[in-house]
Amino acid sequence: MASVTEQARRKQIVDAAVAVIAGDGYAKASFGRIAKQAGLSSTGLISYHFANKRELMDEVVRTVLAEFTEFVLARTDTGEGPAAQLRAFIAANVEFASTHRTHLLAMLDVARAEPSDGPDPLLEADLRGLAELLREGQRLGEFREFDADVMAMAIRSARDGLLLRLRADPGLDLAVYTEELLTLFDLATRRTR
């Protein structure tokens, strides 16, 4: 279980699925299209490596989420204070959204189309850390008193909104966008004297 070839094939298939979903949307992401995108000669191969479509899609989400988390954490855990970390977090989000646009779009599409049962782990895991950071900032007096969960959701939503904008308008100036969001949430969170 989990030989090298096996791992490589699964990755190949997941990557193809990401590309198809990001390109044509989840609705058009059939095994047929994914197999063609991956250069496979049979959809049977996908079924061989994944128990069913749901499992493939779960892996798509898991993979992108792992990349994303690693990317963002590496840029956020800087040992600086919460305010600085929040700035780093937002910047990292925007950067990932632009460099991994297809991955993120695919993940959001899947999450919307195949909602998991109960509280969405995506929604939760992603937000928990951010809310914790915000609360830490409040404890240290760098942030004003706001509802950390609402603020976290607003920050994450702003990044998702950027994704939609990027889909419609790929030539967007990200430097400006980043700066605007940094200022926006700086003003929204900082201790009001």
Place this chain on the structure above:
Amino acid sequence: MASVTEQARRKQIVDAAVAVIAGDGYAKASFGRIAKQAGLSSTGLISYHFANKRELMDEVVRTVLAEFTEFVLARTDTGEGPAAQLRAFIAANVEFASTHRTHLLAMLDVARAEPSDGPDPLLEADLRGLAELLREGQRLGEFREFDADVMAMAIRSARDGLLLRLRADPGLDLAVYTEELLTLFDLATRRTR
């Protein structure tokens, strides 16, 4: 053309489509499910009233968008200044999101799954007015200098984020949520001395 019965049936079918999409997602919204939800005896009846699935989905979007626009505009165009209008706009958005949760979820699902050609009219029409309001506030000196398009997107995204939260957690305290968002964007937009 467009008799009373006809209109009633179309509305019935659109309502059923909204319910199915909000409940099971767009991917599962087949004519079969919609017909069952609507209590129709045959999917043929849907085809009788709508040229094809796309036309039905377009009407779903159009219907919800009309409700939404009317609801929000009625609460926003108060003759007050931009800052007050922005507060009204955000409050109206949150209120509509909670009272018409299924409608809004369905609309967003359809818009994501069936992207229209060219710039998404949903994305555009919805945002244009908000950005205009923000610029007006800047002209009048009520708002600071920010990129109105980015800010508009952030505001709308915050509302969409609320929707997702509501789906996962229907018991959410909306009064708190509204108040938090009002403060958030008040701080983010107001003229910094």
Place this chain on the structure above:
Amino acid sequence: MASVTEQARRKQIVDAAVAVIAGDGYAKASFGRIAKQAGLSSTGLISYHFANKRELMDEVVRTVLAEFTEFVLARTDTGEGPAAQLRAFIAANVEFASTHRTHLLAMLDVARAEPSDGPDPLLEADLRGLAELLREGQRLGEFREFDADVMAMAIRSARDGLLLRLRADPGLDLAVYTEELLTLFDLATRRTR
């Protein structure tokens, strides 16, 4: 039964059916298209006047066949000898094929698509008279000894071939075509000295 209005409606529907079949082929000749062609507001009206589709199609065949027979007979029964009558018959066939192209095409399409049980009455009735004429010519010594049924079929087939040509190439020179067929069958039938 068979009031004036009734008759008029049936004719209107049959004419529309002929136009649709000749234009788009039997396969596309749905009640919906026929109703639209006839300017009717409902396909129900067709069902009201015809027990079922088969009956409508039978009437299409019957109607065209009646027109055709009347047209040809009027030009053939000239009181002249069989050879002259054969010439008149062929000329009349070509003329009808050109002036009533749609009608004849529709009839042939229906006859091919909905073959009646047993010996095709179209095939029979149409040919019987012609074969009889040929045999009469043989009795009178104007024609050589050939199989009258085969010859009759060849003559009728030549006219059907003309129809196909007309469908593909409407600008055909019929005067030439007629003359050629007259000579062809004159040579084929006349007493060889």
Place this chain on the structure above:
Amino acid sequence: MASVTEQARRKQIVDAAVAVIAGDGYAKASFGRIAKQAGLSSTGLISYHFANKRELMDEVVRTVLAEFTEFVLARTDTGEGPAAQLRAFIAANVEFASTHRTHLLAMLDVARAEPSDGPDPLLEADLRGLAELLREGQRLGEFREFDADVMAMAIRSARDGLLLRLRADPGLDLAVYTEELLTLFDLATRRTR
């Protein structure tokens, strides 16, 4: 691509389609009937091997046309003069019409129901060679001066007429029919004294 199994299945399906069309007519030739005729468990298998119905029908036409052309050419290209070749051509046509009745009927039905765009290749390709043979005979002085296109059409139509007769009356004496047609067109084409 084009494995042995693949070819065998395609042939099996085409054969079943021919049988159904010849038996019940093109209008009744649904995937369901064809699958049943072929002993397949699902219409999906037909879709697996043919991109769509049109492609299947095109292959039906192509297959029969290839058989027919090969059959007739092998009996016509005898190195003899045009008159002898014409006799061979007619005899071969009649023979093929009797031995491959279903195939020919199916082909004609499809060609009538699914007219290709532009000039019908069936109508054209089939006739071109025959007309050429006739013109060659005129150049060599074996045939009289007639319109070669009209004559070619008459000859082909006579064969189609035989097909219709065979459908209605399978017990037809073909030896007689052949002899009659040979004489008919010999008289019609040969140089007059």
Place this chain on the structure above:
DNA sequence: CATGAATGAGGATTCATTCAT
């Protein structure tokens, strides 16, 4: 492991026909 053929359920859509008004 990989292939491609096969399966059968489910998809949207078309259609002839029925029926209340």
Place this chain on the structure above:
DNA sequence: CATGAATGAATCCTCATTCAT
């Protein structure tokens, strides 16, 4: 008589999944 809404069977086609090789 005419209308248009409704019905349900049938059509082609797509798809995830299975399985022998």
